[in-house]
Amino acid sequence: MTEHRIPIVARGEVIEDYELTFNGRYGASFQCPDASKYLDRILLPSRREMEALYALSLDDVLDYLVEFGAHLDLASNPHLQWAAELTRTFNDVPSHLVEGAMAGFGSSFLKRDHLEAMIETVGREHLDGWKAHERANGRISHIRAFGVPTAHVIAGNGPSPAMMTFVRNALVRGYAIVKIPSNELGTAVALARTAIDMAPDHPLTRAFSAVYWRGGDAAFETKLYHPRNVERIVAWGGFASVTHIAKYIRPGIDLVTFDPKISRSILGEGTLASDESMREAAIRLADDVGNGNQNGCTNARIAYVVCDMSEEAIVACKRLGQMVYEEVQNLPSAISSPAIHMDADFKARIAALSMLDDEYHVIGGDERGGVIVSLEGDQVDFADDLKYRTLNLVPVRDYDALLRYVTRDVQTVGVYPEHVRDELRTVLALHGVQRITSLGYMREYNASIDPHDGNEALRKMCTWVVAEDCMTHYSPAQWRQREQAEANRP
Numbered sequence: 001m002t003e004h005r006i007p008i009v010a011r012g013e014v015i016e017d018y019e020l021t022f023n024g025r026y027g028a029s030f031q032c033p034d035a036s037k038y039l040d041r042i043l044l045p046s047r048r049e050m051e052a053l054y055a056l057s058l059d060d061v062l063d064y065l066v067e068f069g070a071h072l073d074l075a076s077n078p079h080l081q082w083a084a085e086l087t088r089t090f091n092d093v094p095s096h097l098v099e100g101a102m103a104g105f106g107s108s109f110l111k112r113d114h115l116e117a118m119i120e121t122v123g124r125e126h127l128d129g130w131k132a133h134e135r136a137n138g139r140i141s142h143i144r145a146f147g148v149p150t151a152h153v154i155a156g157n158g159p160s161p162a163m164m165t166f167v168r169n170a171l172v173r174g175y176a177i178v179k180i181p182s183n184e185l186g187t188a189v190a191l192a193r194t195a196i197d198m199a200p201d202h203p204l205t206r207a208f209s210a211v212y213w214r215g216g217d218a219a220f221e222t223k224l225y226h227p228r229n230v231e232r233i234v235a236w237g238g239f240a241s242v243t244h245i246a247k248y249i250r251p252g253i254d255l256v257t258f259d260p261k262i263s264r265s266i267l268g269e270g271t272l273a274s275d276e277s278m279r280e281a282a283i284r285l286a287d288d289v290g291n292g293n294q295n296g297c298t299n300a301r302i303a304y305v306v307c308d309m310s311e312e313a314i315v316a317c318k319r320l321g322q323m324v325y326e327e328v329q330n331l332p333s334a335i336s337s338p339a340i341h342m343d344a345d346f347k348a349r350i351a352a353l354s355m356l357d358d359e360y361h362v363i364g365g366d367e368r369g370g371v372i373v374s375l376e377g378d379q380v381d382f383a384d385d386l387k388y389r390t391l392n393l394v395p396v397r398d399y400d401a402l403l404r405y406v407t408r409d410v411q412t413v414g415v416y417p418e419h420v421r422d423e424l425r426t427v428l429a430l431h432g433v434q435r436i437t438s439l440g441y442m443r444e445y446n447a448s449i450d451p452h453d454g455n456e457a458l459r460k461m462c463t464w465v466v467a468e469d470c471m472t473h474y475s476p477a478q479w480r481q482r483e484q485a486e487a488n489r490p
Helices: 035-042 047-055 058-070 078-090 095-109 112-120 160-172 187-198 218-224 239-246 275-294 311-329 344-354 399-403 418-430 457-461 478-487
Strands: 008-010 013-015 020-023 029-032 131-134 140-147 149-153 175-179 208-211 232-235 254-257 262-267 300-306 360-366 369-374 390-396 410-416 435-438 462-469
Touching: 008 035, 008 187, 013 035, 035 208, 035 218, 058 095, 058 112, 058 160, 058 187, 078 095, 078 187, 095 160, 112 160, 140 160, 149 160, 160 175, 160 187, 160 208, 160 457, 187 208, 232 239, 239 254, 254 457, 262 275, 275 300, 275 311, 275 390, 275 410, 300 311, 300 399, 311 360, 311 369, 311 390, 344 360, 344 369, 390 399, 399 418, 410 418, 418 435, 457 462
Parallel strands: 149 175, 149 232, 175 208, 232 254, 262 300, 262 410, 300 390, 369 390, 410 435
Antiparallel strands: 008 013, 008 208, 020 029, 131 140, 140 462, 360 369
């Protein structure tokens, strides 16, 4: 049996004391060091350690990241190869999709123009120095964005969260402690080890640590989550995870959440008017459902079809569902493929729906994906948990009927046709939706430069500090008024 060993990488040091064993999600186990034993090496010994980060200019940071990207060639980087191999055992994302994501690290994500676009979301003037603002009363406010020690509880649905965390942390010049997810054990470690190979003593290399500990380890987390150690927790977890982390929030520790959300599609009036419009909608919708094997927040799981709910319209919805299913099968293997680990309980739930043929019309439902057409206009009760390229197609009479399902839990809504998107964007935003886009473009989302789950991520990762100059223009103050009054006495 293969032994899977996951080291701790702490501030540029690789720790390989494999004394604990944990079970993964698909039966295999892995070994790692005891994080509690090495907490003092994971934490900053003093905040003065971060001064070296602020001796760097922002251009120095960009030079480091661009060079780092040149070292992230999957064909030649043994650490990334190791991380990709781990996903075959511990993750349900097909390995070729993982490798495709990794291939983009150096070729696109770490290009200078992309990094500059990320910087613009905060403002170079705030990241690279103190921006002066003269106030009406004569006070001069010098404002700067500072990175801070932060615990990152990242998602494990692919390698991108680890990469995004590494880059975001470098740009704000913070100190990152990344909690390695149990279903994506390798990427954060691979990035940290690549940085060590490239520049072992560089301040940015030493500003990124990757650690596995079991979630809910109160003895470890109580020590870690203290304001003297971290000022922020960035959590990508689900409801239970975020609820658990929230108990550590206190004055001195802020919580930033990129919690898992669902995405939905709206097929407006006229979609069912012709085979041509139905086929176009099906091609677009299939991409939104199937890309990345429906593992992301930006995948459609429910599509609402606005129609008159007549028998003819329901028949058309069934035809549309068949078209979507066919187009999912036609997706290129580079972005989508049949499931490799299919939950037996999920498969049984789909099979149970197929028995209720007066309420649901089920197409497919196996490893290749499926479409559930809700004949009575009610989405299935587990619609938010649909996976394996499975879509719930829900006919609705008007837009108000679908808005009752739209809350802050909805990240992206893909809309067809185009004019409907513009008509609905304000009302969707007021219902909590964070992104409204054209049908078929969900995977084009770039959370590194656009708002991420309703957050401006880089800005929220910073502490915004103001240093005031009250003397240059002699700002008024109570003590000064008394001083002036005394000076004016005859």
